[in-house]
Amino acid sequence: MRNWIELLSTLTLKDIGLEIRTKEVFTTIILFSILVVSTFAITSNNTLQIPENVGAGIIWASVIFSGSIAMIKFFASEIENETLDAMLLMPVPRELIFFSKLFSFFIFLSISEMVIFATFSIFYNVNVFSTDVLLTAVIFNFGFSSIGTFFGTIVAKAKSKETLLALLIVPILIPLAMFAVEITSANLAGEQSENIKTWIGLAISFDIIFVVLLTFLFGKIVEE
Amino acid sequence: MIRQLYIVVSAIVFLVSLWMIFLWVPTEINQGVVQRILYVHVPFAWVSMVAIVAVAVYSVLFLATKNPKWDNFAQSFAEVGVVAAIVMLVSGIVWARPVWGVFWTGEAKLTTALILFFIYCAYLMFRSYFPAGATRNRIAAIIAVIGAIDSPIIYYAAQIWQQNHPRAVVGPLSTQESNLNPEMMITLLMCVLSVTLVFAGTVWIQIQSNKYHGAANA
Numbered sequence: 001m002r003n004w005i006e007l008l009s010t011l012t013l014k015d016i017g018l019e020i021r022t023k024e025v026f027t028t029i030i031l032f033s034i035l036v037v038s039t040f041a042i043t044s045n046n047t048l049q050i051p052e053n054v055g056a057g058i059i060w061a062s063v064i065f066s067g068s069i070a071m072i073k074f075f076a077s078e079i080e081n082e083t084l085d086a087m088l089l090m091p092v093p094r095e096l097i098f099f100s101k102l103f104s105f106f107i108f109l110s111i112s113e114m115v116i117f118a119t120f121s122i123f124y125n126v127n128v129f130s131t132d133v134l135l136t137a138v139i140f141n142f143g144f145s146s147i148g149t150f151f152g153t154i155v156a157k158a159k160s161k162e163t164l165l166a167l168l169i170v171p172i173l174i175p176l177a178m179f180a181v182e183i184t185s186a187n188l189a190g191e192q193s194e195n196i197k198t199w200i201g202l203a204i205s206f207d208i209i210f211v212v213l214l215t216f217l218f219g220k221i222v223e224e
Numbered sequence: 225m226i227r228q229l230y231i232v233v234s235a236i237v238f239l240v241s242l243w244m245i246f247l248w249v250p251t252e253i254n255q256g257v258v259q260r261i262l263y264v265h266v267p268f269a270w271v272s273m274v275a276i277v278a279v280a281v282y283s284v285l286f287l288a289t290k291n292p293k294w295d296n297f298a299q300s301f302a303e304v305g306v307v308a309a310i311v312m313l314v315s316g317i318v319w320a321r322p323v324w325g326v327f328w329t330g331e332a333k334l335t336t337a338l339i340l341f342f343i344y345c346a347y348l349m350f351r352s353y354f355p356a357g358a359t360r361n362r363i364a365a366i367i368a369v370i371g372a373i374d375s376p377i378i379y380y381a382a383q384i385w386q387q388n389h390p391r392a393v394v395g396p397l398s399t400q401e402s403n404l405n406p407e408m409m410i411t412l413l414m415c416v417l418s419v420t421l422v423f424a425g426t427v428w429i430q431i432q433s434n435k436y437h438g439a440a441n442a
Contacts, residue, residue: 154350154363154367155350155353155354157354157355158350158353158354158355159353159354160353163349164346164349164350164353167342167345167346167349168346168350168367170342171339171340171342171343171346171371171374172343172370172371172374174335174339174378174381175374175377175378175380175381178381178382178384178385179381182385195384198384199384202377202380202381202384205377206377209373213370213373214370217366217370220362220366221362221363221366
């Protein structure tokens with residue numbers, strides 16, 4: 001068990017170290033999201049009054065699309081240098097490789113989201129940061145990272161990766177996106193969602209189902 | 225011989241259902257002529273749902289047995305099912321506007337149908353973008369299984385979403401229950417039968433086509 005934790009942290013730290021050097025994932029998520037948020041702000045005539053659900057939709061749509069583009073970058077170097085294949089040859093359980101990728105991307109996405117929330121708060125003069133939204137972000141990011149890692153591995157060797165990855169992960173993520181938009185829009189309106197407990201229950205169940213399922217299936221997609 | 229008989233029976237049933245829709249069935253009193261879209265929308269919704277279940281079942285069978293026949297079945301059902309889903313979505317949108325006053329609402333069934341349509345588009349796109357072979361077929365089957373597992377969660381999420389966002393039913397029928405009279409029910413069943421026959425025939429042709437296409441590529 002201790003060996004597993006050590007291995008997991010080694011693999012995760014390897015990805016973090018690589019990202020600190022290249023900064024590809026951070027740059028992609030942050031720049032793309034800021035571009036989306038600011039484009040909405042500019043094209044809506046810099047009006048500060050936007051409906052809460054539209055505002056929440058802008059935030060989470062930019063996170064989903066920038067995250068899916070960043071996921072391609074995340075796997076690009078592994079494929080170019082054939083290090084993913086090398087990792088799969090290592091005498092470690094494949095589940096550990098999946099979890100290390102999941103945790104690394106979770107960390108990158110969470111840090112980038114703080115910048116996106118801050119940008120949105122500046123452009124629309126609202127405070128996105130609250131306990132509910134931060135909890136939502138944690139649950140959302142965990143689900144997104146697990147689904148993204150799984151499908152990122154799948155499309156790594158396919159043609160038109162960007163389109164295919166977005167097409168694969170966005171429909172599956174819809175329940176989590178609904179949850180995130182619901183909690184965030186209620187927060188932007190200065191309230192708390194009526195069904196907050198049901199939503200959190202649903203989102204956590206979603207995360208558990210998909211992490212268990214994808215961990216099991218990860219071995220099958222990389223077996224060759 | 226059986227194939228010719230099948231085509232003749234399907235054609236007759238199809239023509240009879242067209243006659244029933246346009247000439248025989250009475251016009252619904254509240255919605256008017258537009259209600260006749262029901263006879264297209266419901267049968268196509270039925271076959272697209274059958275297709276989605278079939279894709280999931282055959283994908284599980286393929287993963288369990290590794291028999292390429294099941295993968296071919298899943299692919300063929302997905303290809304025809306996606307076309308049926310497009311007819312279902314478009315006919316639903318056209319019907320909703322005069323009846324509900326909007327083209328689209330956040331209703332749970334609509335959201336689930338749309339998302340499932342996207343999932344199976346992704347399934348088919350993956351098949352064409354990934355290099356052909358055993359790995360592609362295995363991963364495609366996994367995508368279909370994930371889509372099937374996700375669908376009840378999408379439906380449940382859309383239902384909770386709907387509680388907070390009541391659907392925008394502003395048309396004259398917003399509060400009225402609609403019941404089908406016997407003639408309408410017979411017409412609907414006839415249409416379901418004719419679309420199911422055409423669907424099954426198309427899936428069969430697609431299975432044969434994919435079988436030879438697969439054999440040619442092997």
